[in-house]
Amino acid sequence: MTSTDAGLIISELAEHTGTTPETIRYYERVGVLPAADRKGNGRYRRYGATDVQRLTFIRRARDLGFSLDVVRNLLHLSEQPDHPCDEVDRLAREQLVAVDRKLEQLLTLRDALSKLTQCCDSGHAMSECRILNSLGAPGRA
Amino acid sequence: MTSTDAGLIISELAEHTGTTPETIRYYERVGVLPAADRKGNGRYRRYGATDVQRLTFIRRARDLGFSLDVVRNLLHLSEQPDHPCDEVDRLAREQLVAVDRKLEQLLTLRDALSKLTQCCDSGHAMSECRILNSLGAPGRA
DNA sequence: CTATTCTTTGTAGTGACTACAAGGTCAACG
DNA sequence: CGTTGACCTTGTAGTCACTACAAAGAATAG
Secondary structure: OOOEOOOHHHHHHHHHHHHOOHHHHHHHHHHOOOOOOOOOOOOOEEOOHHHHHHHHHHHHHHHHOOOHHHHHHHHHHHOOOOEEEEHEEEEEEEHHHHHHHHHHHHHEEEEHHHHHOOOOOOOOOOHHHHHHHOOOOOOOO | OOOOOEOHHHHHHHHHHHHHHHHHHHHHHOOOOOOOOOOOOOOOOOHHHHHHHHHHHHHHHHHHOOOHHHHHHHHHHHOOOOOEEEEEEEHHHHHHHHHHHHHHHHHHHHHHOOOOOOOOOOOEEEEHHHHHHHHHOOOOO
């Protein structure tokens, strides 16, 4: 079960791109990857350089936190070489803003959690646990 | 449709705790809230001070990023007032570590995105978009 | 030919809700 | 007492981006 000149089989594409066959089939199903053709002698999906490139792009964009919807959008945009790229720019900035919002929330969270863990010096009985107390756990005064 | 002395109705509990009736019913269904009793003359769920306290606790813990599974755990632990609170302490520290990991990831992400948005001065044609290029978008050289 | 390892499809599960639809009940107003 | 309208009830399906599995088919090595 290795690739011939007919192209990569799904597990090879997966390995090349740091994904899994399941994810690749999923991407095909939801339409971010085109239906692979099944040439060669078998009924298996076969992939070429174009597919490697496209999937690599998808993974990079996903790693940057873009939703599959936005990835679809980016792919579509990149196929219109003569249009201006303002929309791509906008999507990237939007994502940056979203990440910044999330970062702020997480920092606030971290602060609260850090205070929480500092207030408990372990070895208490549950009923006097300062963590539970400051969360207002049920069953205390 | 207001509360009598039989207790709060679900929408009132929701308002008191910053949730929605849907979420409350969901919590009951998955067992972090006990099945409400339906006293009074009707068949509606009725809630008392204990429920307000419990749900408030749940929301606070969720806001700190604890999973519902861990919340269930914390609630269970807090009901054993004589046991030592080491486990609670451990769960909180574990969550802090998880948040720190996530923060690190997000900061790396932010960096990459920020570089990405800075490299595009808009108004380009798609085919020369530096954002798409650095993501390795399909259909370029 | 057979054994093994891949592939295929289809379906269901994850977490933590959220959204709806069809029907029941409450309190109040006239 | 009847009706209105706001709320409740249950049950089911949808979200997001996968992940897991089962049953069956195909490719390859020996």
